[in-house]
Amino acid sequence: MAQLPDHLLKRAAEARAKAEGRPVDEILAEMKGESSPAPATASASGAPAPDAGSNSGSLRDLDAESTQYGIPKELLERAMFARARKDGTPVPAMAGAAAPAASATAAAPAAGPALAAVVSGPPPGVRTQRLLTVVQAGAIQGTTKEPADKVNVWPHLLAIEFVALLAMSAFLFILSAFMDAPLLEFANFNEQPNPSKAPWYFLGLQELLAYFDPQVAGVIIPGFGLAALAFIPYVDRNPSVRPSSRKFAISLFTVFFMGAAVLTIFGSFFRGPGFNFVFPWSDGIFFDDLLAILE
Numbered sequence: 001m002a003q004l005p006d007h008l009l010k011r012a013a014e015a016r017a018k019a020e021g022r023p024v025d026e027i028l029a030e031m032k033g034e035s036s037p038a039p040a041t042a043s044a045s046g047a048p049a050p051d052a053g054s055n056s057g058s059l060r061d062l063d064a065e066s067t068q069y070g071i072p073k074e075l076l077e078r079a080m081f082a083r084a085r086k087d088g089t090p091v092p093a094m095a096g097a098a099a100p101a102a103s104a105t106a107a108a109p110a111a112g113p114a115l116a117a118v119v120s121g122p123p124p125g126v127r128t129q130r131l132l133t134v135v136q137a138g139a140i141q142g143t144t145k146e147p148a149d150k151v152n153v154w155p156h157l158l159a160i161e162f163v164a165l166l167a168m169s170a171f172l173f174i175l176s177a178f179m180d181a182p183l184l185e186f187a188n189f190n191e192q193p194n195p196s197k198a199p200w201y202f203l204g205l206q207e208l209l210a211y212f213d214p215q216v217a218g219v220i221i222p223g224f225g226l227a228a229l230a231f232i233p234y235v236d237r238n239p240s241v242r243p244s245s246r247k248f249a250i251s252l253f254t255v256f257f258m259g260a261a262v263l264t265i266f267g268s269f270f271r272g273p274g275f276n277f278v279f280p281w282s283d284g285i286f287f288d289d290l291l292a293i294l295e
Contacts, residue, residue, distance in 0.1 A: 007088070015090050060092050149241070194273045195286050203267030204260050210275065225256055 013028040020027070060080070066073040084091045151157070198206045208217035229252075236249040243250060272278035272286045 011088060011090075018090050195271055195275045197267065197271070197275075197286075200264065200268060204263035206275075207263040207267040207271075225259075228252065229256060 009028060009031055010024075013024050013031060016022070016027045017024040062073045062076050062080075065071070065076055081091060197203060205218060205222065208221060211217070212221070232249050232252055236246065236252075238245055238249075240246065269280040269285055270277055272283055278284075278286075
């Protein structure tokens, strides 16, 4: 026993003293092989002085403490073992169970300080961790409704469209007060305008007639274009409304729009008498209504 450190001997003596109800100094002397010291001096009333292991208090009822403080019994037990290991004191006895030190000492009294050092730590199978890592913190403020990337048609969309309608109507009303819209004279079968152009929204189709057969230019190509536009929602089924996520749909519509715009521009500004190709900056712009205004 003398080969063990003094602090281990002291801890083992305290554990045995608590289990056997004997003074710590007497057990420590037995472990060191020395003679037993004199009994402790009694007080004036004749009551013996408390031993060193009596400061651990009475039996702890962990079930009652768990109910009182709202802390699980397992956490209270782990905290008790951690405090005893930190302070170097014996583990307090628990109500309804034998103290670990007492059972260990009764089972192997010859183990001495080594067994006391083991008993003073946490029980087998118990993981030591802080309380803050066990308790899960709740949210500061809970959300009652999930955010949605949608707005109602009324009043958000219809209100904006109604304001845009009023603004465009006011613009056209003011514009018509300062500009006239002249009409052409009655059609004369003996005198046809040259070039004879369709309205601007049909000039793209009239431009296609200069390159293809009427069946192809008037039916097949426009039919395929309108069918492609109609199938965009079925081909590109991406629910996102962001332009960066709808590249296919935007690319297909851009090709259709640019093709119609180029054909309309060519038919409006680059076709002269006989619907021949001309440069507008050298030969001028040929419109039926423009010629009527100039005359």
